[in-house]
Amino acid sequence: MKKHHIEILIPRQEVQQRIGELAKEICHFYRHNRSPKLVVIGLLRGSFMFMADLVRQLDLPIEIDFLTASSYGSNTESSRDVKILKDLDGEIYGKDVLIVEDIIDTGFTLNKVREILNLREPRSISICTLLDKPSRREVEVPVEWVGFAIPDEFVVGYGIDYAQHYRHLDYIAKVVLEE
Ligand code: 5GP
Secondary structure (H helix, E strand, C coil): CCCEEEEEEECHHHHHHHHHHHHHHHHHHHHHCCCCCEEEEEEECCCHHHHHHHHCCCCCCEEEEEEEECCCCCCCCCCCCCCEEECCCCCCCCCEEEEEEEEECCCHHHHHHHHHHHCCCCCEEEEEEEEECHHHCCCCCCCCEEEEECCCCCEEECCECECCECCCCCCEEEEEECC
16 A cells, blocks of 8 residues: 545535435336346445445345455556456346446446346346446446546545455545655
């Protein structure tokens, strides 16, 4: 880890309020869609807090599963070579899939995950991300629900880490590198 400090970017109350709004939209969508079987898939580890807060507000019958894709490791640079490190436990064939992600940067991770899950022939795949850095996108990924669009900052907190630190914070902060 380089010498740094953190500054609050999105305070706890704003995060919580936005998650409430997202949950309402998602419930409305899947009710309207008459979804027979909805499985909500959290991408570990970054989405664990968002996932927990979101699903508690989904007033729908859902299954929950998790998937781990390779991430930044201890770097702050994205990798194009995305691999599945831990696959789902259950089947998704014929089900509606909602992928819950912490943050979309270049889009490589979600693009690859979407591609892999699509081969298993789910009824549908939708994506909900808490944070989005649209200015960093290198591959297009359709994203149905975005919590907050943020500028090109390296962020931590609310599940998101810097070399495994800061995941426990209940707000989003940006990392400011020091000389
Ligand atoms: P992408 O493949 O879209 O470039 O990157 C997505 C993944 O990169 C996210 O799931 C997250 O793990 C990581 N990531 C992207 N931006 C940030 C950031 O600002 N901070 C941290 N800690 N991870 C990030």
